[in-house]
Amino acid sequence: MSEFRLIVNKAIRIAYRSDIRSRFRLSHSAYASLSAEHDVYKQYIPSAFEVAMGCLKAHRRRTRRGRRASVPYLRRLLLKAENQAYRLDRTTGQLRIPLRAREHVVMSLPLSDWHRSFLSDPSWGLGSLTLTPDRVIITVRKGAPEPHTPEVVIAVDTNEDSLDGVVASRAEVAIVSIPFPEVRIVRATHFRRRRRLARRKAYDRRVQRILLDREGRRERNRVRQRLHRVSKQLVGAAKARSAAIVLEDLKLNGAGGRSRRMNRRLSSWPHGEIHRQIEYKAALAGVPVIKVNPAWTSKTCPVCGARRRDRVGKVFVCLACDWEMDRQINAGMNILKTALASNEALARAVRFQPGALRHDVVIPLYDFSAQPRGARDEPSGAEYVAAVT
Ligand SMILES: [Zn+2]
Numbered sequence: 001m002s003e004f005r006l007i008v009n010k011a012i013r014i015a016y017r018s019d020i021r022s023r024f025r026l027s028h029s030a031y032a033s034l035s036a037e038h039d040v041y042k043q044y045i046p047s048a049f050e051v052a053m054g055c056l057k058a059h060r061r062r063t064r065r066g067r068r069a070s071v072p073y074l075r076r077l078l079l080k081a082e083n084q085a086y087r088l089d090r091t092t093g094q095l096r097i098p099l100r101a102r103e104h105v106v107m108s109l110p111l112s113d114w115h116r117s118f119l120s121d122p123s124w125g126l127g128s129l130t131l132t133p134d135r136v137i138i139t140v141r142k143g144a145p146e147p148h149t150p151e152v153v154i155a156v157d158t159n160e161d162s163l164d165g166v167v168a169s170r171a172e173v174a175i176v177s178i179p180f181p182e183v184r185i186v187r188a189t190h191f192r193r194r195r196r197l198a199r200r201k202a203y204d205r206r207v208q209r210i211l212l213d214r215e216g217r218r219e220r221n222r223v224r225q226r227l228h229r230v231s232k233q234l235v236g237a238a239k240a241r242s243a244a245i246v247l248e249d250l251k252l253n254g255a256g257g258r259s260r261r262m263n264r265r266l267s268s269w270p271h272g273e274i275h276r277q278i279e280y281k282a283a284l285a286g287v288p289v290i291k292v293n294p295a296w297t298s299k300t301c302p303v304c305g306a307r308r309r310d311r312v313g314k315v316f317v318c319l320a321c322d323w324e325m326d327r328q329i330n331a332g333m334n335i336l337k338t339a340l341a342s343n344e345a346l347a348r349a350v351r352f353q354p355g356a357l358r359h360d361v362v363i364p365l366y367d368f369s370a371q372p373r374g375a376r377d378e379p380s381g382a383e384y385v386a387a388v389t
Helices: 002-017 023-037 044-064 113-119 181-200 205-240 260-267 269-285 327-342 344-349 379-388
Strands: 079-081 094-100 103-108 125-132 135-141 152-158 162-169 173-179 243-248 289-292 315-317 324-326
Touching (some): 002 023, 023 044, 044 079, 152 173, 152 269, 152 327, 162 327, 243 269, 289 327, 315 327
Parallel strands (some): 152 243, 243 289
Antiparallel strands (some): 152 162
């Protein structure tokens, strides 16, 4: 591992000096010298180049944003191998990692049922292997199936503790709301804990840093686990109904300029994370995902198109036609409208008339009581769920 790190760092310096930006050019100018200097299994050298290019790319992004950054350096100990380089026995978990020509180590990986579910399914191919002092990471990959033709559209607005919007088919429209109230509670709890920690450890910046980082990691894991439940439910429901999912594109900050709401959303980690989960799960399930520009979605009337320029309260009320709707559901309807306007296949499948919306029908996409209660649930979050169900 330390030798691999050395090769990566040498490669970074070579690439940095001569401003090389492609792996191909780097390997052209550095392979011969590095492979002569280092007696390692030859396939590790291109892997090291890949890691080096990754470091440099992150470095360029940092400098572009105007942050000062020194020449990047890989500090972590790691080893990365492509799937031709290592051998893994998919039933026993025996892993064979080559070191040099005719020399290798064998280790036995403990496999859980979850691991086996991937390894026993031949449609999951093995990807690269990353070895660090405390873990072995093997990526798995699968070709995504062709997405199905949508007959239904689920359009949702992403909020702090729910996804809200509408389900529309040719025949009818209904409100859909997927709450995840525990996420807000987990975040608030950790926010308080972090502040308390920061105060208590104010005298020791180093200890404070370590503890705060750990808090941050635990919070992310807790939130992520809950978001996984939501994204799984949504994608499952979409697949069962042959639906497409429409989300707002968080990377666009549309023509409406940046409002405070937009800024908060762009910087909000759970939003990006839940979209990331929905997108990859949808791709695996063959559910099409469409992203639309979110500008004005919370301030437009879906019936007559009038916009409000002032603040919208909990309920959106149109000043032109008296349309009234919960603000978050309203935003979901506008997201659907934007998608229909820009996507012909959707427009053919769905007719959306907000006026036909039946207020009393809320389609239950997310059923808390059907969820297995994970042992890792945090007390505060779990209590709240129990209260909701
Ligand atoms: Zn209106």
